[in-house]
Amino acid sequence: MQEAAVNSHRATTxxxxxxxxxxKVDYAxxxxxxxxxxxxxxxxxxxxxxxxxxxxxxxxxxIMKDLASAGLVDSHVGRKGGFSLARLPESINLKEVYxxxxxxxxLMACLDRGHRCCAYDAVCTQISVWERAxxxxxxxxxxxxIGSIADREGLKGRLNRLDS
Amino acid sequence: MQEAAVNSHRATTxxxxxxxxxxKVDYAxxxxxxxxxxxxxxxxxxxxxxxxxxxxxxxxxxIMKDLASAGLVDSHVGRKGGFSLARLPESINLKEVYxxxxxxxxLMACLDRGHRCCAYDAVCTQISVWERAxxxxxxxxxxxxIGSIADREGLKGRLNRLDS
DNA sequence: GACAATATAGAGCTATTAGGTCTATATTTG
DNA sequence: CAAATATAGACCTAATAGCTCTATATTGTC
Numbered sequence: 001m002q003e004a005a006v007n008s009h010r011a012t013t014x015x016x017x018x019x020x021x022x023x024k025v026d027y028a029x030x031x032x033x034x035x036x037x038x039x040x041x042x043x044x045x046x047x048x049x050x051x052x053x054x055x056x057x058x059x060x061x062x063i064m065k066d067l068a069s070a071g072l073v074d075s076h077v078g079r080k081g082g083f084s085l086a087r088l089p090e091s092i093n094l095k096e097v098y099x100x101x102x103x104x105x106x107l108m109a110c111l112d113r114g115h116r117c118c119a120y121d122a123v124c125t126q127i128s129v130w131e132r133a134x135x136x137x138x139x140x141x142x143x144x145x146i147g148s149i150a151d152r153e154g155l156k157g158r159l160n161r162l163d164s
Numbered sequence: 165m166q167e168a169a170v171n172s173h174r175a176t177t178x179x180x181x182x183x184x185x186x187x188k189v190d191y192a193x194x195x196x197x198x199x200x201x202x203x204x205x206x207x208x209x210x211x212x213x214x215x216x217x218x219x220x221x222x223x224x225x226x227i228m229k230d231l232a233s234a235g236l237v238d239s240h241v242g243r244k245g246g247f248s249l250a251r252l253p254e255s256i257n258l259k260e261v262y263x264x265x266x267x268x269x270x271l272m273a274c275l276d277r278g279h280r281c282c283a284y285d286a287v288c289t290q291i292s293v294w295e296r297a298x299x300x301x302x303x304x305x306x307x308x309x310i311g312s313i314a315d316r317e318g319l320k321g322r323l324n325r326l327d328s
Numbered sequence: 329g330a331c332a333a334t335a336t337a338g339a340g341c342t343a344t345t346a347g348g349t350c351t352a353t354a355t356t357t358g
Numbered sequence: 359c360a361a362a363t364a365t366a367g368a369c370c371t372a373a374t375a376g377c378t379c380t381a382t383a384t385t386g387t388c
Contacts, residue, residue: 015344015375019183021272021294023347029290045363054284059348065365078356079362094293108185120218123322125313126193129258130185133304140297149289158287179346179373187376209334223377229336242385245334 017103017112027055028063028101029094029146030155035073036089037152045082052154063101070100089147095138097146105141107134181267181276191219192227192265193258193310194319199237200253201316209246216318227265234264253311259302261310269305271298 030053038044046064050057064083068075072092073083085092098105108130110118121127151158194217202208210228214221228247232239236256237247249256262269272294274282285291315322 015186018186020346022179022182026272026274026290033289047363056348058350061364062348062366068364075364076356077354077364080357081355081363083364108190110190120319120323122326123319125197125315126190129308129313133301136300136304137297140300144293149293151289155284155287159284162286184375211334220377222379225335226338226377232335239335240385241335241383243333244386245384247335 014109014112014117017106017109019105019107020102021098023059024063024101025098027053027060028067028097029149030055030151031060031064031083032067032072032085032092032097032146033149033151034154035083035085036092036146036150038085040088041084043076043080043082043084045080049083052156053151054156066101067097070096072096072100085146089150090145092146093142094144094146095141098141105134105138107137178273178276178281181270181273183269183271184266185262187223188227188265189262191217191224192231192261193313194219194315195224195228195247196231196236196249196256196261196310197313197315198318199247199249200256200310200314202249204252205248207240207244207246207248209244213247216320217315218320230265231261234260236260236264249310253314254309256310257306258308258310259305262305269298269302271301 031049034049034053035042035044046057046060049055050060055063064073064075067073068083071086074086075081075083095105104112106112110121110124110127111131111134118124118127195213198213198217199206199208210221210224213219214224219227228237228239231237232247235250238250239245239247259269268276270276274285274288274291275295275298282288282291
């Protein structure tokens, strides 16, 4: 039988808060890039976005929901419905997009929850290093707009043109 | 029954290559920081390191093995054995440490395997952005040395002094 | 030479997450 | 009303993080 609180200093690792630049972010950027290249406020159905940018349809639904909740896109239910960019393409940056579909951008667990994650943070020699790294990354991504990577044609179309 | 290669363009996500600044990296840095504060080439047993820096002992063994394979520490088997820093503390940087215990520093899957991970990389509008972000991070970490975060006393000791 | 203390090698374990799929429901247009 | 859409959310699977544990090889001390 082990003691209940065997080591109160040992931090419980919360991976759910860690950075993950994976498919979800990729797909979100693809979808937004496509919308960004449309005439302003133009509504595009999810099927069109999914097909042009090769995104799994149902998965994209969930992602678009996140983007709508975050106020990056407007959704239009019903027939002839779809999505449109809620703001100017130049005003939407990649840090926002990441945080809309994932979570607050956090390089390592110790930098989460207002610095009270690890019991040693008061005497930690490395935390400031990771903190600075995280700021570098966040600031860089905050400076890249969806407008700067707009994609009118979509990945599929441009790849096909390249193949032929 | 589905077709075998249902979508050859859809990239298979290889999370094993993605960045993860987690416990393993934390523990590796703690151990190296402790060694860095010792007299040069001084051999410290793993029990001492593990206790002073509060690292799970068996888990640390695996980590030290990685650090030894990477040439960052020398290991000394047998009685009175242990580990010592293989190079000057100032010459060991955090990028090396990360890659010694994890894998090559890769922000997202598309930046792995010489850019041939995703079928769309030839026409991708976002890959260069992530590439630049990855370089920013890698360069920053490559500029931080273990020597600059050396820790003679260890986390436990310094925290106890703070508590009292 | 035996013994104790160490590192090495590697199997195995559990909770969680990534990356989806699927169904049911509410909403809108023709 | 019917068809096409978005929304909500349950559910699934493979892989991973973060360990633990056992067995073995190596070395210093008596």
